Amino acid sequence: xxxxxxxxxxxxxxxxxxxxxxxxxxxxxxxxxxxxxxxxxxxxxxxxxxxxxxxxxxxxxxxxxxxxxxxxxxxxxxxxxxxxxxxxxxxxxxxxxxxxxxxxxxxxxxxxxxxxxxxxxxxxxxxxxxxxxxxxxxxxxxxxxxxxxxxxxxxxxxxxxxxxxxxxxxxxxxxxxxxxxxxxxxxxxxxxxxxxxxxxxxxxxxxxxxxxxxxxxxxxxxxxxxxxxxxxxxxxxxxxxxxxxxxxxxxxxxxxxxxxxxxxxxxxxxxxxxxxxxxxxxxxxxxxxxxxxxxxxxxxxxxxxxxxxxxxxxxxxxxxxxxxxxxxxxxxxxxxxxxxxxxxxxxxxxxxxxxxxxxxxxxxxxxxxxxxxxxxxxxxxxxxxxxxxxxxxxxxxxxxxxxxxxxx
Numbered sequence: 001x002x003x004x005x006x007x008x009x010x011x012x013x014x015x016x017x018x019x020x021x022x023x024x025x026x027x028x029x030x031x032x033x034x035x036x037x038x039x040x041x042x043x044x045x046x047x048x049x050x051x052x053x054x055x056x057x058x059x060x061x062x063x064x065x066x067x068x069x070x071x072x073x074x075x076x077x078x079x080x081x082x083x084x085x086x087x088x089x090x091x092x093x094x095x096x097x098x099x100x101x102x103x104x105x106x107x108x109x110x111x112x113x114x115x116x117x118x119x120x121x122x123x124x125x126x127x128x129x130x131x132x133x134x135x136x137x138x139x140x141x142x143x144x145x146x147x148x149x150x151x152x153x154x155x156x157x158x159x160x161x162x163x164x165x166x167x168x169x170x171x172x173x174x175x176x177x178x179x180x181x182x183x184x185x186x187x188x189x190x191x192x193x194x195x196x197x198x199x200x201x202x203x204x205x206x207x208x209x210x211x212x213x214x215x216x217x218x219x220x221x222x223x224x225x226x227x228x229x230x231x232x233x234x235x236x237x238x239x240x241x242x243x244x245x246x247x248x249x250x251x252x253x254x255x256x257x258x259x260x261x262x263x264x265x266x267x268x269x270x271x272x273x274x275x276x277x278x279x280x281x282x283x284x285x286x287x288x289x290x291x292x293x294x295x296x297x298x299x300x301x302x303x304x305x306x307x308x309x310x311x312x313x314x315x316x317x318x319x320x321x322x323x324x325x326x327x328x329x330x331x332x333x334x335x336x337x338x339x340x341x342x343x344x345x346x347x348x349x350x351x352x353x354x355x356x357x358x359x360x361x362x363x364x365x366x367x368x369x370x371x372x373x374x375x376x377x378x379x380x381x382x383x384x385x386x387x388x389x390x391x392x393x394x395x396x397x398x399x400x401x402x403x404x405x406x407x408x
Contacts, residue, residue: 132235160192163189
């Protein structure tokens with residue numbers, strides 16, 4: 001099938017052809033960037049937190065008024081929680097994954113260093129916290145009981161206490177000491193003097209997105225025994241099927257142990273993840289719906305134009321059939337014609353997609369559009385165009401030559 005008759009026909013219908021090309025170009029530009037944004041959202045939502053999400057429940061509690069015996073009450077709380085059937089481990093901490101509230105601290109490698117090497121989130125807890133969270137240790141060890149520092153003593157003005165040891169994430173270790181073993185290294189962040197790294201865990205995510213994607217796993221655990229009024233997060237680890245049962249029993253135990261307190265939140269870590277990424281899911285679905293609607297509108301435009309051209313070219317089709325053109329040749333003619341229009345639109349659309357991505361990079365600080373999304377978007381629009389034109393093209397190919405030549 002030669003292109004010359006097709007190009008000649010398109011030149012006689014410049015306005016209609018230009019509208020379809022423009023529609024395909026805009027669809028290509030928007031869909032390529034929408035697929036990129038959807039992929040980014042899905043990848044973001046799929047990031048592991050590093051914790052045993054299917055085994056952890058969290059209760060956030062707050063006291064009413066000033067509590068003078070918070071440390072003693074916390075100790076009795078933990079004893080009651082650990083006695084609940086099905087509880088593998090229980091701890092109290094200042095922050096929790098997907099909790100949004102994050103304790104952040106600059107980290108330096110020398111006491112005289114003025115600019116931080118990085119900013120890390122800080123999880124505080126006793127020696128049971130890493131086990132309760134279900135972290136994966138890749139080097140070193142967890143805390144020993146004799147390394148614990150009491151929060152009240154540490155937070156006392158003029159105490160000048162040091163935090164002797166820390167557990168950090170692999171990402172944080174690689175950033176501070178690239179290509180080196182982090183165990184035994186010292187950094188400066190909390191308290192007087194340096195803090196020695198005794199353990200490295202695979203991953204432990206921040207409670208929020210502060211610092212961007214690169215800093216998502218810049219986390220450290222410090223052996224500070226905090227009372228319930230510092231963050232108020234009780235974490236309990238149990239088997240997945242017993243989470244609801246354990247959560248109910250834990251709330252009852254805390255209410256009995258300290259009735260003058262308020263239960264703020266009670267949920268599983270999986271529920272917290274679900275709530276944390278609610279906006280990302282909503283944005284992804286919105287982009288999917290917009291993309292589908294745009295494809296539908298584009299398909300309807302192609303169908304409408306093809307149907308119009310079939311009706312306008314009835315005599316031309318009849319003449320071709322009378323001269324020996326087969327139904328397959330007529331069908332391929334319209335498909336090739338649509339392929340030419342789609343290709344022109346896709347080429348323009350790729351340039352628009354790149355320009356749109358550049359604008360979003362400067363305005364919304366989004367990453368560069370990977371080149372792989374361009375051929376994917378092109379393939380989608382090529383397939384859409386061929387499927388859309390198939391119906392009108394088959395109707396054209398099915399017109400008998402005698403009827404076609406009389407219909408003018």
